[in-house]
Amino acid sequence: MSRRTNHHPVVGEARMRVRYAETDQMGVVYHANYFVWFEIGRVELLRQLGFAYRDMEQKDGYGIAVIDARCRYKAPARYDDEVIVRTHLKYIRESLVQFEYELVRADGGGRHHAHRGRSRNEESTSAGKVHERVPGSDGS
Numbered sequence: 001m002s003r004r005t006n007h008h009p010v011v012g013e014a015r016m017r018v019r020y021a022e023t024d025q026m027g028v029v030y031h032a033n034y035f036v037w038f039e040i041g042r043v044e045l046l047r048q049l050g051f052a053y054r055d056m057e058q059k060d061g062y063g064i065a066v067i068d069a070r071c072r073y074k075a076p077a078r079y080d081d082e083v084i085v086r087t088h089l090k091y092i093r094e095s096l097v098q099f100e101y102e103l104v105r106a107d108g109g110g111r112h113h114a115h116r117g118r119s120r121n122e123e124s125t126s127a128g129k130v131h132e133r134v135p136g137s138d139g140s
Contacts, residue, residue: 010089012045015106018081027079034071038101038117041085045099049089064097064121071117075105082106095123 014037022033043053046064057063077083084106090098101117 010045010049012041012048012087014041014044014085014087016040016083016085018077018079018083020079023079028076029078031071031073034073034103034115034117035069037083037085037103038069038071038087038099038119041087041101042099042119042121045087045089062123065124066119067122068120069117070119071101071115073115075115077103077105077115090118097121097123 016037018029022029024030046053053063082105084104086102086104088100088102090100098118098120101115101119103115103117
């Protein structure tokens with residue numbers, strides 16, 4: 001994988017259905033749950049690329065900590081909607097990885113953009129020390 005993914009975009013998809021427990025009294029998804037869904041998308045994308053969080057933490061002794069996360073709320077998702085989280089690996093630079101997210105409702109072929117987000121993640125040991133580079137960031 002190259003340091004920059006602009007030429008060969010890396011995108012993963014995760015589908016889920018909005019559960020009642022994820023909504024407020026009006027049946028609209030509670031705003032913090034979008035970050036949980038972004039994490040699901042990020043973990044699934046990494047799994048598709050051959051990196052399992054569990055292995056990174058248990059066997060290799062490091063993880064990828066979120067250091068910045070943002071979400072732009074556009075159109076609400078509601079109870080029982082099927083949603084798709086599209087996760088884009090935007091770039092890798094030394095110990096920093098940036099993901100971008102697009103959450104859409106599955107009805108209408110994904111045309112209804114619900115939310116967009118991004119996270120910046122930094123590789124670190126379980127003790128909180130930052131690694132010098134993320135695996136694969138050197139082109140291997």
